Amino acid sequence: MRLLTLCYRVVKDAFYRFLADDGWAIASHIALSALMSLFPFLILVTALGGLLFGSAQLADQVADILLQAWPTEVATPIAGEIRRVLLGARSDLLTIGSVLAIYFASSGVESLRIGLNRAYGVIESRSWWLLRLESIGYVLIGAMGLLALSFFIVLAPLMITTAVRYAPSLHPLWSLFDSLRISAAAIVLIVALFIVHKWLPAGRRRFVTILPGIGVTLVLWLIAGELFGDYLSNFANAYVSYYAGLASVMVALVFLYTIASIFIMGGELNAAILRWREAQKAPLEATEAAES
16 A cells, blocks of 8 residues: 555656646657658668668668557558658668758757656756767667668578578477567667666666666557557548548657657656655665764
8 A cells, every 4th residue: 555655656746747847848849850850760771771781671671660669550651651752762862861861860869868858857068069969879870770680680581491491390480580570679669768768868877767667668658559559440530531641640740749758757757766765865864964
């Protein structure tokens, strides 16, 4: 009972701080920035794929990984638009536009930084250009990491085929290949959450202090994805009636807005737990100071 009361107080504190920190407004900023950053990021991935691996088609695999965790009703129309953009892009545009793509993609990282700085109640003291360079570094590392992962996914069938040829008993490995994309998407999500909570906002936090918010974020993302998918399967026509040709974009924005709100709430939950721990330490420190 005491534990439930404590959890209720911490969650209540996190929610009210979420409201005080303009969490809904920041979530809308993150959602719009994420959607605007998605296409430039994939253009960058296409350019890097051609440069590093000699294949621009790996961008399709990266898009599949990024959209794997999205509800099918949201991911399908966005995936179609992504493929249309990537197939229509000329090689010279991929080279020239990569510079701008890096900058625009890094804006999505900056929106996450703003949200977490608000959630953790920290003030950013670093120069704006240093922050932008850091965000660009995250974008490049993320792009190369996803390319390497995509290359492995493309290479995996060849590896399995070769292994089965020499050892037929390994044929059941094919059943594991279908879950490879889902596993890759889960790994990308978890690693990304740890990176952004640990190093993106100002200040430093231990891994143990960010675990609760990350765990709650992942669980709520899964629940939100299922509920949003069910909602769209029944009421998708409403978006078509309201927004016509922009329906797919609006559906993606609403979904990203929901996901961003949960993301910020995860940071607020971590901050609320840290405030509770500090409040518990204060009387003990005061007692020790009085005794000394």
